[in-house]
Amino acid sequence: MKATKKVLESKAKVRFPDCDPFNHLNNSKYIDYMINAREDHLLEDYELDVHRLALKEGISWVVGQNQVAYLSSANLMETVTLESRLLRYDEKSLLAEVLMWNEEKTILKAVLWTKYVHVDLRQQKSRAHSEEFMDFFAKVVCPVEGDDFESRVKVLRASLVS
Numbered sequence: 001m002k003a004t005k006k007v008l009e010s011k012a013k014v015r016f017p018d019c020d021p022f023n024h025l026n027n028s029k030y031i032d033y034m035i036n037a038r039e040d041h042l043l044e045d046y047e048l049d050v051h052r053l054a055l056k057e058g059i060s061w062v063v064g065q066n067q068v069a070y071l072s073s074a075n076l077m078e079t080v081t082l083e084s085r086l087l088r089y090d091e092k093s094l095l096a097e098v099l100m101w102n103e104e105k106t107i108l109k110a111v112l113w114t115k116y117v118h119v120d121l122r123q124q125k126s127r128a129h130s131e132e133f134m135d136f137f138a139k140v141v142c143p144v145e146g147d148d149f150e151s152r153v154k155v156l157r158a159s160l161v162s
Contacts, residue, residue, distance in 0.1 A: 001048050001132075003139035007085050008041035011103065014078045025074035031066060034098035034112045037082035046140070054121055061094060061116035067149040069111045071157070072102075079103040085142040091128045093117050094137070097144065099156075108160060113149050 018029040025033070042048040054060040074080050081101040088095040094116045100109040120127040129137070146152030 001046050001136050003046065003136060005045055006140050006142035007083060008038075008045045009081060009083045010037050010040055010044075011079055011081055012037065014074050014076055014080060016076060019076050023076040027068075027070060030070065030074070030100065030110045031068060031112060033080070034068075034082060034084075034100060034110070035063070035114065038084045038096055038098055038114070041084050046136075058120060058122040059127065060119055060121055062119050063114055064093065064117040065115040067113045069149075069153045070109075071111065071153075072107050072109045074100065074109045080109060081105050085144070086137060086140050087113070087143060089129070089134070089137040089141060091134075092126050097152075108156060111149075111153050111156060113152070 012033055014025050014033075018025055018032075020026050039050060042050060050060055081103055082098060083101065083105075084096060084098045086094060087097050096114050096116065098112045098114070100112075101107065102109065117126050118129050118133075119125065144152060144155075146155045
């Protein structure tokens, strides 16, 4: 694992099968795009391959909770910018944020907070993060303004108006 940046970013194109009849990205697909982006960010920017860890070491993270705010529609064939960061961590869990923007990052489309629980896949129960992971998380954690999801969304909305 390498820790180089705290805020990671990529782009994706909204595809036809993921849209509703109005050519807007389907609500459930926002979550797919955002979680997939976070997984890609971990691999590309941190060399953290969660699939290899699952197969070789029998450890992973499972989604314990999602909170999502849909702020603006993402449209068919639109390129979106996805930005992710680790907000918090503790012995057994992580809280990650993913923001979906228009390509230029002037219109915020959605905010996702996902709580991931660290698990031992072989025993099928939660487990503590290793010291190596805790050290890594300390290097990449990026707290933001807003103590909870609702206040974070308010802060983001207010920053876009000013």
